[in-house]
Amino acid sequence: MNIPQALTSEALAAWLPAERLALVRCESILASTNLTLMEMAGTAAPDGQVVIADRQSAGRGRLGRSFSSPGGMGIYLSYLIRPGNCSGEPTQIADWVDTTCCSAVAVSDAIAEVCDVIPQIKWVNDLYLNDRKLCGILTQTDVSADDGSIRAIIVGIGINVHEEAGDFPPELQGIATSLRLALQREISRTALAAAVIRHMDQLRRTHFSARTDYLNRFRARCPMVGRDLVIRTATGDAAVTALGISDHFGLIVRYADGREQELSSEEVIKVNMHPTSVPEVPGS
Numbered sequence: 001m002n003i004p005q006a007l008t009s010e011a012l013a014a015w016l017p018a019e020r021l022a023l024v025r026c027e028s029i030l031a032s033t034n035l036t037l038m039e040m041a042g043t044a045a046p047d048g049q050v051v052i053a054d055r056q057s058a059g060r061g062r063l064g065r066s067f068s069s070p071g072g073m074g075i076y077l078s079y080l081i082r083p084g085n086c087s088g089e090p091t092q093i094a095d096w097v098d099t100t101c102c103s104a105v106a107v108s109d110a111i112a113e114v115c116d117v118i119p120q121i122k123w124v125n126d127l128y129l130n131d132r133k134l135c136g137i138l139t140q141t142d143v144s145a146d147d148g149s150i151r152a153i154i155v156g157i158g159i160n161v162h163e164e165a166g167d168f169p170p171e172l173q174g175i176a177t178s179l180r181l182a183l184q185r186e187i188s189r190t191a192l193a194a195a196v197i198r199h200m201d202q203l204r205r206t207h208f209s210a211r212t213d214y215l216n217r218f219r220a221r222c223p224m225v226g227r228d229l230v231i232r233t234a235t236g237d238a239a240v241t242a243l244g245i246s247d248h249f250g251l252i253v254r255y256a257d258g259r260e261q262e263l264s265s266e267e268v269i270k271v272n273m274h275p276t277s278v279p280e281v282p283g284s
Helices: 035-043 099-115 179-183 189-207 212-220
Strands: 024-030 052-057 074-081 121-122 126-129 134-145 148-161 228-233 236-245 250-254 260-263 267-269
Touching: 024 035, 035 052, 035 148, 052 121, 052 267, 074 189, 099 126, 099 134, 099 148, 099 189, 099 212, 121 212, 121 250, 148 189, 148 236, 179 189, 189 260
Parallel strands: 024 052
Antiparallel strands: 052 074, 074 148, 121 126, 126 134, 134 148, 228 236, 228 267, 236 250, 250 260
16 A cells, blocks of 8 residues: 655645644654653743654553554654643642543544544543544653642654554554544545644643533543443452543442442553443532
8 A cells, every 4th residue: 555645844834834833843753752752841842842753663652551653654743731831820730630631532623623533532541433442642741849840741642544454463453443444534644633733732722711621522422431341450450330420530430349439540441332321420
């Protein structure tokens, strides 16, 4: 097959204004866009700086897992947020714990704009189409040891675009999908990358003023409520039923013994796609 157009500044110029493109760095290959942008953040890279790689040689996902990042196939993009850059904006980590969830909404909005399909969100950081993983989001922070304020938030976004089934490593075949596989048509990586940047810019401007809107869209796109899950915790795996998404983007679950808990960062390792009837949860 023909290799799709590389993600370059020249290609993105058709989709982004010059002043925005000035804060977008495109590289043919990087070990990790998150790592590169974190290094740039330490040397005065500005709020809204973006790094894109056509290929990553050491892409990382959540919990230290590798993230398959072949050249010419996906979008591997990292976005820099500097809390406090906007007037009156908070800088404590507790105020930004919903960044990953809000970013998932922003990326799903970008995909909807370009592809006319809205991916579902698997709490807390993955986008799915046809019950297969399409996109992963990894958020990393640089926190001051002096006062606990956040110096930088790096939102790493990896979207499978052009992959065919055989392009995924064996351990992901049957688990992952791409826009080409799911939609059976070509998608412009440059158009989608530009849309991701625009929607992340919108989130950056409205994170706190439009937070309820992001929460409502997250709830509407998260199909896990009413389903039986297996979660991985520090003390082992546990079977639970998902009851709802809290006002803080936490996953409210019920254990077999009836105990309820709001999860904030535990990993969901299995989802039973057949819903279970659950009572209404206030605020969900």
